Amino acid sequence: MLSRTADNIFWMARQVERSQGTVRLLEAAYRMEQLPESENIWEPILFISGQKESYYKKYDELSSQNVLKFMIFDHENPSSIFSCLKSARENTRTERSILPEEMFESINTTWIESQSMYYDGILKSGFTEFFDWVKDRTELFRGLTVSMMVYDAAFQFARLGTYIERADFTARLLDVKYHLQSKGANRELIDYYQWGEVLRSVGGLHAYKMLYKQDIRPDKIAEMLIFNPIFPRSMISAYNEIITSLTELKKQSTSLNLAYQEQTFLETSNLEEVLKTRTLHKFLTDFIGFTADLSDQIRHDFMQI
Amino acid sequence: MESEYKYSLTNYKPYSYDETRTGDGCLTEVYKIYDAWLSKQTSFDAKNKLADLIFRRIGITFAVYGEQSGVERLIPFDPIPRILSSSEWEKINAGVCQRVKALNAFLNDIYTSKKILKENIIPSDLILQNSEYTRAVENFIPPNNVHTHISGIDIIRTSPDTFYVLEDNLRCPSGVSYMLENREVMSRLFPELFKKYNILPINHYPHELKKTLKASAPNELDNPRIVVLTPGIYNSAYFEHAFLAAQMGVDLVTGADLFVGKDNCVYMQTIDGAERVDVIYRRIDDNFLDPEAFNPNSVLGCPGLYRSAMQGKVTICNAIGNGVADDKAVYPYVPKMIEFYLEEKPILENVKTYTLSKKDDCTYVLEHLSELVVKETHGSGGYGMLIGPKATKAELEEFRTKIKAKPSNYIAQPTLSLSTSPTLQEEGLAPRHVDLRPYALMQSPDKVTVVPGSLTRVALKQGSLVVNSSQGGGTKDTWIVGNQENTHA
Secondary structure, three states: OEHHHHHHHHHHHHHHHHHHHHHHHHHHHHHHOOOOOOOOOHHHHHHHOOOHHHHHHHOOOOOHHHHHHHHHOOOOOOOOHHHHHHHHHHHHHHOOOOOOHHHHHHHHHHHHHHOOOOHHHHHHHOHHHHHHHHHHHHHHHHHHHHHHOOOOHHHHHHHHHHHHHHHHHHHHHHHHHHHOOOOOOOHHHHHHHHHHHHHHHOOOHHHHHHHHOOOOOHHHHHHHHHHOOOOOOOHHHHHHHHHHHHHHHOOOOHHHHHHHHHHHHHHHOOHHHHHHHOOHHHHHHHHHHHHHHHHHHHHHHHHOO | OOOOOOOOOOOOOOOOOEOOEOOOOOEOHHHHHHHHHHOOOOOOHHHHHHHHHHHHHHOOEEEOOOOOOOOEEEOOEEEEEEEEEHHHHHHHHHHHHHHHHHHHHHHHHHOOOOHHHHOOOOOHHHHHOOOOOOHHHOOOOOHHHOOOOEEEEEEEEEEOOEEEEEEEEOOOOOOHHHHHHHHHHHHHHOHHHHHHOOEOOOOOHHHHHHHHHHHOOHHHOOOOOEEEEOOOOOOOOHHHHHHHHHHHOOEEEOHHHEEEOOOOOEEEEEOOEEEEEOEEEEOOOHHHHOOOOOOOOOOOOOOOHHHHHHOOOOEEEOOOOHHHOOOOOOHHHHHHHHHHHHOOOOOOEEOOOEEOOOHHHHHHHHHOHHHEEEEEOOOOOOOOEEEHHHOOHHHHHHHHHHHHHOHHHEEEEEOOOOOEEEEEEOOEEEEEEEEEEOEEEEEEOOEEEEOOOOEEEEEOOOOOOOOOHHHOEEEEEEEEEOOHHHOOO
């Protein structure tokens, strides 16, 4: 397989996963905004997307409308949903000769539909419907990846793209709460709701209740999102998948060693241990940096980049 | 109100020679059969919508040069097929094979012994001074002596028995994916028609193409690695490049994926390291193929490809240097090539062509400009062309000045009345002018295959003679209807 093809497929999957991540994040913020005393929710969203600086270059004022416009439509923002969909479509189109035709047709349909969407239109038809549409379209694409692609190298690169992005996103999402230090008399109640939204945004509310059978507790939520190997959006799950794909590609590689290093740590550690040496925020920041290095190493090992 | 016979071909009134009519104005046999179905239709709205949806979904779009980047458009598709009988097709097929064989023999000749020039059949200067004549490939003999692996021959028809070749495309002819996708869409829209009539299948084109490319491999390798070389996704024919690579099951590469090793072999960069490439079906013009040998500013090609090809380490399809054979100034001599190399009479007609570098021709053309079609010798895509009878006074004067400044840049031809074919318009069926591009594949100089189909391009504007998609043309599916005795009906 061409190295460039591997890279395009890796990014195709990453961008689809990222557009879903962005929409989940926006949905969480959108819902948190409806809680009392949550007016500062939008800045953390920009921060954890790494887009705070470029936002303020464009807008003087922080408002939900501006942030939504910026994070959904703005083609200059590489994390915006439409930017991600556009790049994903372009990568799929570039590699359409080796991908099942349903994959291009699906992402192309998504892209065509997105062409007629604009802020006021979504405002009228409802943001929740829009968020659902993005989640549906991206899940459909991922479903096609899993059910239509031959289990060859291309498939492994698609999985690597998905799970590198997912590991990164779950860490960022968990970090949202760090940026939302609630104050005041209702602090406890607001915490409860905000943690609930964090969980909901990774589709983990139901899983949490099922697995932990108890009220929403920040330490338990963090434990599930970081260490629980049977929760599919947890950081350790993502690393398990990354290891499976890297092993399929090559029995030994520097990237595989790196991935094992992180996975072993996640497997043998727990929240209590982690918090002995650093804060959760610091741990998540380290994890995000490590995952970015792993991504670079994968591209270096297989794509000569 | 929808009337039952809105689409009947007997009510359809062509104004000049039409594909549906015989010499005495009756419906041809193949169209009679189609009309039996067509006259019962009451609306094509739903089918048109579906066709549009299918084309958009599969993303058969093309980028229009000069328009805002990123704009993708569909080539308009007309659901009324252009139908040819198998006997009409036999003539076209024989004529195309003959022509391609002669053109290939010509390329073999002029880059080696130059017999046709030595015997003064074609003026030497016209070839050797031609900017498309590529000295760099002189005395190079490609595997199996094949230069023209893939050709697209543009044909127009002016009467039931008269077919003219308008242009030979021997470099990177495009459009074959439209031929195949048009068929795919038609069979999804009208499955009942395909059950009823014996429409010859064309879907094996990619298979034939792969056979042709395989046969071209250096050293008769059993399992050569074939790649399709594309300029990339912003090229207007990218869909086709990806489509053909997918259909043949070969890699689609850009110049950046390739490199030429110290051993002068071509390799592609894969996740398992470098892998040898044997055959390159390139969709990049000669000039951009190799910055080391040709245009040094090209970023599309790969340095060293030319060197590798000359040493027989890789085969480039079509061969380098073909442009001289499909040059418009060389075109008038194709009938002579057929007689010279094959000792046959041309089956397809050549259009009378005035070569403006000849003084007499030039004088005649300048006097009759408003009756003629003038083309740039190296132009394509319908750009830089004057259609005398449709031109304004200002346009005529503009061309007069251009011709006088550099006569050798132009040729002129009489304005031929292209046949029309019934085409769907809001009011019903209307005659629109069409051409025909069959695709010929050459495995060896005496083995040419043409799948029984073609790309039919249609000028959608009333009265227009320009069928190019860049100029508002559309396409139709082209049916070659075999013997009706073999139908399943």
